[in-house]
Amino acid sequence: MRTLFVHERFGALGGAEANILLTAGELRRRGHTVGILHGPATGRCEAQWSEVFSRAFPLRKKQAYESVQAALWEFEPDLLYVHKMSELDVMESLLGSGIPVIRMVHDHDLYCMRSYKYNFFTRKICRRAASAYCLFGCAAFLARNREGRFPFKWVSYLAKRKEIRLNHKCTRLIVATQYMREELARNGFDADRVEVLPPVPRPSETSLRSNFSRNLLIFAGQIIRGKGVDVLLESLARVNVPFECIILGDGNHRSYCEQLSRELGLESRVHFKGFIPQNEIKEYYREATAVVLSSVWPEPFVCAMACPSWPSTPAASRNG
Numbered sequence: 356m357r358t359l360f361v362h363e364r365f366g367a368l369g370g371a372e373a374n375i376l377l378t379a380g381e382l383r384r385r386g387h388t389v390g391i392l393h394g395p396a397t398g399r400c401e402a403q404w405s406e407v408f409s410r411a412f413p414l415r416k417k418q419a420y421e422s423v424q425a426a427l428w429e430f431e432p433d434l435l436y437v438h439k440m441s442e443l444d445v446m447e448s449l450l451g452s453g454i455p456v457i458r459m460v461h462d463h464d465l466y467c468m469r470s471y472k473y474n475f476f477t478r479k480i481c482r483r484a485a486s487a488y489c490l491f492g493c494a495a496f497l498a499r500n501r502e503g504r505f506p507f508k509w510v511s512y513l514a515k516r517k518e519i520r521l522n523h524k525c526t527r528l529i530v531a532t533q534y535m536r537e538e539l540a541r542n543g544f545d546a547d548r549v550e551v552l553p554p555v556p557r558p559s560e561t562s563l564r565s566n567f568s569r570n571l572l573i574f575a576g577q578i579i580r581g582k583g584v585d586v587l588l589e590s591l592a593r594v595n596v597p598f599e600c601i602i603l604g605d606g607n608h609r610s611y612c613e614q615l616s617r618e619l620g621l622e623s624r625v626h627f628k629g630f631i632p633q634n635e636i637k638e639y640y641r642e643a644t645a646v647v648l649s650s651v652w653p654e655p656f657v658c659a660m661a662c663p664s665w666p667s668t669p670a671a672s673r674n675g
Contacts, residue, residue, distance in 0.1 A: 356433045357387070357389075360436045362438040367397060367404075376403065390411065400632050420444060423452075433455075435449050436457050437449065443521065460529065460530050461655065466542040468498075469489075483541075487512070495510060498510050532553065532655065566641070570599065572591075573645070576648075578602065584649060586651055589615075601625075603628050603639060
């Protein structure tokens with residue numbers, strides 16, 4: 356079978372990208388042909404992605420329709436496997452192609468204007484479907500602008516409603532948890548077309564066991580506000596026994612968390628290592644006592660993909 360993956364990036368970054376690479380690699384190992392239609396490159400581990408995907412088709416921003424049609428014409432896929440893709444013209448072209456479209460819903464981007472399903476000010480988790488409340492109760496029409504000159508950007512409620520309606524047309528949707536299936540049903544998706552496939556592979560390496568010689572804690576993920584690294588640091592400041600914590604990852608909240616770590620007097624025990632390729636994270640896990648998951652948003656995608664050969668169970672989570 357010929358499967359064309361569709362994603363907003365090319366290269367390693369977070370859990371979604373780890374899932375894509377592992378899935379595509381396994382399909383290829385089983386004899387399938389995999390290609391990818393993608394947005395901008397991340398600059399990280401791109402050679403590994405080029406090795407897995409037999410063909411890569413860049414999305415030209417001002418020629419989205421032409422990019423999609425060229426990829427479909429050249430690759431001739433039997434299946435379209437969409438991951439993170441919010442460009443409405445791209446989705447319209449894919450769904451209008453007559454080829455079955457499978458959508459992997461990695462997070463809350465599809466139905467939440469703020470993307471993380473919790474109130475920015477109170478950090479209370481939102482349990483509502485997308486509605487006019489997003490405008491008046493959450494002020495979600497304004498979001499941080501990290502790319503332009505202005506600090507905020509406009510988020511269109513009507514565009515979000517259109518995106519939801521478009522994705523209702525997908526042949527099948529895949530999620531990691533029953534919670535995500537319920538969120539999609541809350542937003543009008545047919546629950547019978549939503550498949551729960553937890554990303555927890557069968558362990559293949561028994562040498563990865565908790566190591567209690569160092570009291571070493573590992574956090575692996577993007578350092579963004581919803582991941583709660585600041586909450587983790589505030590908790591670690593209360594720990595009285597010797598420990599070491601290694602933070603693996605990068606993101607727009609990193610500088611704030613590094614400053615907070617210094618203010619809390621943790622700089623000798625907490626170390627920020629930055630982005631680490633997936634194939635190197637395992638070496639940190641070999642020495643770990645526990646892996647921590649400190650998310651303050653309703654975490655939709657379990658961190659088991661961080662080390663596909665280790666039976667990873669989050670050791671600490673604010674949301675349980």
